[in-house]
Amino acid sequence: MNKPVPPSEIDYGPLYAPQKKVYPQKVSGTFRNIKWALMALCLGIYYFLPFVRWDRGPGAPDQAVLVDLVNGRFYFFFIELWPQEVYIFTGLLILAALTLFLMNAVGGRMWCGYLCPQTVWTDLFFAVERLIEGDRRERMKKDAAKGITLERVVELTLKHSIWLLIAWWTGGAWVLYFNDAPTLVKELVTFQAPMLAYIWIAILTATTYVLAGWMREQVCLYMCPWPRIQAALTDEWALNVTYRHDRGEQRMSLKKSAEARAAGKPAGDCVDCYQCVNVCPVGIDIRNGLQMDCIQCGLCIDACDGVMQKIGRPTRLIAYDTDINIARRQAGKTNITKLVRPRTIAYLVMIALVGGAILYALATRSMLDISVLHDRNPISVRLADGSIRNAYTVRLLNKRDDRAVALDVEGLTHATVHVVGQDTAASGQPQIIVGRDRTTELRVLVTAPASAARSTPLTMRVTDVASGETAAALDNFVMP
Incomplete structure (x- = not known):
């Protein structure tokens, strides 16, 4: 009889998989354009909103959005909130959570793919990296090359300098929401700002640089709780980025596919080009089914559509779809999309109730x-x-x-x-x-x-x- 091994001597292996560097390839298309537009909108609001002015009369701050910790005020354009009105912030947090739940019920991890700060800044850092070092193949070749050249040193120095500049302005923009922005910028430049401002800028610069430049998809996979939470909130009708295997299988090269079709044999539309994998910012193969790593950004849809157009086949081999529709197509039935269903109606009703309560509280609050x-x-x-x-x-x-x-x-x-x-x-x-x-x-x-x-x-x-x-x-x- 084998002697039992004490638990202390059992080798359980690593607690997490080692990071495999992802080299996303440049792609163009509908969803990439949506991501560019939302990135420009989100970053534009974040970086420049502190400089927007709003006249509140003499003696009052004229910054449109300001968190005045010294006097205990929060200003948002024509709205002024006091510490006693913390219930308004509670309502806004509930409203944000319900909106996130609704987005998940409609389109899976839409938030993660398009609006999450980690996604937005990582996408920006990817764009800088691609601009300086080249596309996927060039970056992989340079990283695999032995030795270091002057050109490579210049590229890396320039890339990380721009990353740090973006990270620095990200931290700097954050502190501008807590003081008059033009005044604080002048004080920061002349080194007359409070030490606390420099400390927070340094902290946020470091976190942005590390999270968006180095950790990237690891933040989504290991640090963020939302992938695990949304898995419990989703249902079978939520639209997720899906490989339509009913149409794509059996996979085979373009030449073999043509031969099979000519011989009257079944052949899928997927030509196994791996473009969907190459453009993925988290490095997964969507053809393996829905995965926790997937942020539902839709870039694989653009990549696959580009390939389908080149070979003369219908687009949307990868699309926002459901397993129910795949089963229906296999049974010869038409697709069904249920955006309006009890779950989404319940979320909309709760959003309306909470939003209405916030508006009522603001409209009837005592001055x-x-x-x-x-x-x-x-x-x-x-x-x-x-x-x-x-x-x-x-x-x-x-x-x-x-x-x-x-x-x-x-x-x-x-x-x-x-x-x-x-x-x-x-x-x-x-x-x-x-x-x-x-x-x-x-x-x-x-x-x-x-x-x-x-x-x-x-x-x-x-x-x-x-x-x-x-x-x-x-x-x-x-x-x-």
């Missing part, structure tokens, strides 16, 4: 707010005349221009209100000036006569003297 904190020590004080005083810390929040507000207390009979150091008489109510986009903290003393023999809830209300807009907060008046 004036009040919060009240009751003093705990002492919780109440009996004055010399027998009356009872409670003290509160009141914080007023004004999201508009400077305004005068009146403070009143409801629910407590014959009570008087005193704002320490700031109150003035206005119809018997203290009046306070609150600055634009400001929070104002007040010390408020509420005094009730001794006849108020029990503790009672009260409402503190502020009213805009000019517009009549109000905000209220609940608390309690406590007897000794």
Whole structure:
């Protein structure tokens, strides 16, 4: 009998497959043009949006999109969000997730193939590499060559310099969203910017350079969780980049295919040219079926269409399709595409509900707010005349221009209100000036006569003297 091997001595092999360098070949066609257009749009928005101006009036920042961490504001064109409105960001995250689910239900990993930042920047780095070192065959030959030449050193130096320049501007563009962009650019150039800005630029430069220039498809395969998540969310009707094996098999060369057809024997349209593999940015063979590595970018469709056109055969041997349609064609039936089905309808309904809730919250949110904190020590004080005083810390929040507000207390009979150091008489109510986009903290003393023999809830209300807009907060008046 063989002696059992202890678990500590078992050789389980490597935890992951070693990286095989991918040399994507240049390709042109419908999906490549879509990717170029989306790349230009996404990068254009990312790099230049911080420089777009938006007039919000005197004293307010004029950058269209700005995350003002110092003052706790987020500006997006005409929308201004405060930390208290974090629920808006929560809603946006839910909306983004639902949109991603909908995209997956319609067209598989459309996000990964066209809009994911890793895909966009990796595609850009590929374009730079191809421009400097040549197409697939030239790059493979240069990497396989023994020894190093001056020309090769120049090419590598130029390529990595441009990669670092792109990565640097990527990091630089990110920090511009957190400060006034023209001002920060000037400070960065003159080395007067905060050290934190340089640190973040360095971090984002390094991550962009490493992830897009070196790791490439390894990020999608090992680091990103979405390929595994989307596999659980997809269904049989989702359109994925599919090799139509019902039409492509049996594979054989163009010459053998012609001979087989002439002899009345079956022959597939696939001529085994491997162009679909050569152009793939992750280096897979789509003819082996749907794989987790595939980012559904459609470049293999363009490559295969080009070959089919050259040999005079119908295009879309590789296409966005389903296994259901392959089975139907094999059975002599027509294709069915179900973009509208319970899953997509459910996602659309949820997107509409969440989007509507966000719009409603934005449309009905108050531009004036009040919060009240009751003093705990002492919780109440009996004055010399027998009356009872409670003290509160009141914080007023004004999201508009400077305004005068009146403070009143409801629910407590014959009570008087005193704002320490700031109150003035206005119809018997203290009046306070609150600055634009400001929070104002007040010390408020509420005094009730001794006849108020029990503790009672009260409402503190502020009213805009000019517009009549109000905000209220609940608390309690406590007897000794």
